[in-house]
Amino acid sequence: MLTEQLKSKIRAIHTRLKTTLPNYQARAGQNQLVAEIAKIISGTYHRRERIGLIEAGTGTGKSLAYMLAVIPYALAQKKKVVIATATVALQEQLVNKDLPFFQQHSKLNFEFSLVKGRQRYACIERLRQQQKHPELFATVQDAAFDWQQLLDKWQQRQWLGDRDTLSSPLAEDMWQRIVADPMHCHKGDRRHATCPFHLARAEIATADVLVVNHALLLADLASGNSILPPPEETLYVIDEAHHLPDIARDYFAAQAQLSHNSVWLEKAAKAIQQLITLLPATVMKELLRFDDSCNELNSLLKPIERCINEFKPRWFADKTEHRFVDAALPTLIQQQAEQLAQVSQKALNQLDKVQQHMQDCITEQQLPLKQSLNLLQELGYLRQKIEQQQALWQLYAMEQQKNVYQARWVELNNQNQYVIGHACPLGVANKLEQLLFSDAFAVILCSATLTALNSFQYIKYDLGLSQFEGVQTLQVSSPFDYPQQGQLIIPKMKTEPTEQAYTDELVLLLPKFLPDDQASLVLFASYWQMQQVAEALRSKGFSLLVQGEASRQALLQLHSDNCKHNNRSILFGTQSFSEGLDLPGKLLTNLVITKLPFAVPTSPLEEALAEAITRKGGNPFIQLTIPATAKKLVQACGRLLRQEQDKGRIVILDRRLVSKSYGSAMLNALPPFSRNIEY
Structure with missing residues (x-):
């Protein structure tokens, strides 16, 4: 529990920070965040399960809030703090700005370090x-x-x-x-x-606060904490936590070549022969074992390639990807999977020993420089190939008949030569529960968009937190005066985005919503539509800054220069411009969202997720698509107001918000802007 002494200390630090922070404004939301996070991590709500899901709107000052609540408590308990973020931008802000400021003015004696791969x-x-x-x-x-x-x-x-x-x-x-x-x-x-x-790794031992990205955190947890402190000794703050399920899926996925493997395996054989002539006789047994494993791998992969060549015309008749329905692999591939996983693991273990021997010989300068450098490069390439095979075959070997846990597919690469096999878990709940939530001292997961349709149930399910009794949820709204600062307009339209005539209506209507004296951002759901509209508006005399025609940084600099000189500036972008883009003040006063950001389930993973829900009698559109779209819409609308003095409007050119049954739920999940709905 939090002692009175520690509570007083946190309050004193907060007071000091308020007096030194430029343009500080009192925020009730921030006070609430500090109090609730402190209660969660100190076990006030649950002695063992100290887990919090916290959605804190723009401008609540959540970084400062979690530092205030977590760092003093962790130091008092002699625990480490790990802050994990999804973006480099937030990492840099924490390490270069927020943590140095907190360290200086809190008067707490702690060290922090950025941990990178x-x-x-x-x-x-x-x-x-x-x-x-x-x-x-x-x-x-x-x-x-x-x-x-x-x-x-x-x-x-x-x-x-x-x-x-x-x-x-x-x-x-x-x-x-x-x-x-x-x-x-x-x-x-x-x-x-x-x-x-x-x-950098030596710094970790002395640091009290470690800043990492989500991928490195997952890699370290999966490897048994080779870099970061063990979970039971750690208070985790996972910022931008809405990204964690997708990043975890990517991390636990695998892909490897299923054809033309003899090319790199022949290279391996040549490298082994060279090593036999170079390395001392004591290493010979290990080299020969490694050679045997590579030969065994080659002989197991050859029938796989013959099987692939047989299916290729059917799989890739009119597309470059083929998904295995219900994750059911061709019989031969399924039969060979376990043995291939075992043999590739054995080869990796032997390669470890060979590399260690070679490293020792290089350290003792027993090998010619040029040859040893070339061979090290060959072995590095070889390790990467065998690791890929091991990871893929291990996933392919998992039983999927009663319940489907994976998406599995094959892909023809660009030059139509190699066939690449893919496997990706449909969910990561069990992995995260096992590696993180079950053992961690405390975990705070926060984001500006953690709920979908104002509910935490979707993120709880994705993260594997549905069964944890101690999970606390908290929504802290932004301090912005949304009704006064922003207006949401839904103009009357004749067509819906699914109709062919929609692009033409967009071209006619958009000029009315691109004022001369304002900075505009227009968000599109597809590159194709963005380019069509850009071409049509340019023919009408509009000057546009279009994503893809220059680097993101260059476009934003041109936009900033236009705004500085009070010129009209219009940015055109797709989904990647709807998150993580910070355009405060007069850099954005007019946000236009052309249509709701529905993701078409065209990727093999999305198709497999929808298929799994249908198998269980569910509705993938209601359970997957609508919540995901609602969350993306909130993120997109979050581009408008970035500071408490910002003002502007949002125009959404999609009548489905009014005409469809799900529209009202999506509208109610948005901040409470004043509304002008022309229906």
Whole structure:
């Protein structure tokens, strides 16, 4: 429970922060957030299940609220805090702005650190090799690249040794030459002791607050906490939590080549032969075992390829994807799956030992440099291929007959050569319950859009929290005066978005809602429609900034410049512009949503989810599509008011909000703008 002493401490810190925060305005919602989060994590509601689902509207100051509630309590209990976010933008805001401010003014003695995956860091020893031996690596494209300049920046601390702080971005193939992969950048080798990755990992031990992304959090939980502290010692704050189910689905999914595998397996055989001549006799037994496993893998994959070639004409007659209904695989593929999963796992275990032996030989400088670097690269490529096979066959081996738990499909790649197999879990509730919620000391999940149609039941189901008694839910509305600051207009239209004439009506109607003296954002549900409308409006003399015609950053800069000079500025964008886009003040006063953001269930995963609901007697449109669309609509409308002094209007050019039975529920889930519905 929260002691009186700790409550007083939190109140004192809050008072200090209020007096030092520029333009601070008292927010009842923020006070409520601090109090409720503190009660949840301290076990006031439930001694064991300390889990909170919190929806906090724009402007409530939730980052500061959860820091205030969680950090003092965690320090008092000698627990760690892990803050997980979905976007780089929020990570950077926390690490560069919010946490330093809180650390300075709270007077609390704590350290914080940003934790990134190994792939985000460079290996300085590999960078030195690039600089010392350009002849080993250089190609025509990068012969002129100045690796020494990068090395100087690292030594002068002008570059932190990670991909995100490079002054100019490196192409993917160039970055891969210096990335801190576990084979090259080995902690046991003293030359790598001061590499950025190992220095960053050393910080974790002393940090009290760790900032990560959702994917790294999941990877660490799945690997048994190799980086982050164990769940029972941790208070988790999962911000942007509405993304967690989808990110988890992606993380636990798998894909691998089902055809043309002999190409990389033959490369493996050549690399093994080279290793036999290079490595000491003590490693010979391991190398031969690894060679046997690769041969066994090859012999098991050959009949799979013959089976694939037989089905290819039927699967890909008129499309590039084929989904297996009810996750039922062709008989041969199903029969071979378990053995393929076992053999690929065995090959991975043996490859681990070979890589370790090779690393030891390199550390002791027993191998010629050029050959060992090339072989390390080959083994890295080989590991990636075998890992993909292992992950896919492990999912394909799972029983799906009584209940379907996965979406399974095959895809023909762009050049119509390889067939790629896919498997994706339909739900991640069990995984999240097992890895996170069952063991964590406390978990706070927050977002500006956590409910769908004003209900937490959908997110509870997706996250696996329906069975937890201790879960607390809280909705804290935004401090904005929505009726005074914003107006929602639904103009009368003749057509619905499903009709062919809708695009023509859009072209006729839109000019009325693009005022000369305002900053407008027009959101479309499809690229095709956006381009059609853009072309028609440009022919009428409109100047437009259209997504895809320049980088997002460049478009937003042009938009900002237009607004600065009080010129009309019109941004056209699709779904990706409806979330995470911050256009405060006069950068956005007129938001037009052309049609409700219904996702057409065309992806194999969406089709499989709908199929699973239908099998259980449900209605996928009501259970999946409407809640998802309502949530996207709330996110889109959230672009308009970003600060308490902002004003503007939202125009929705979709009559289904009035004509369909689900329309009123969607409207009622939106903030309480003043309404002008012309029906």
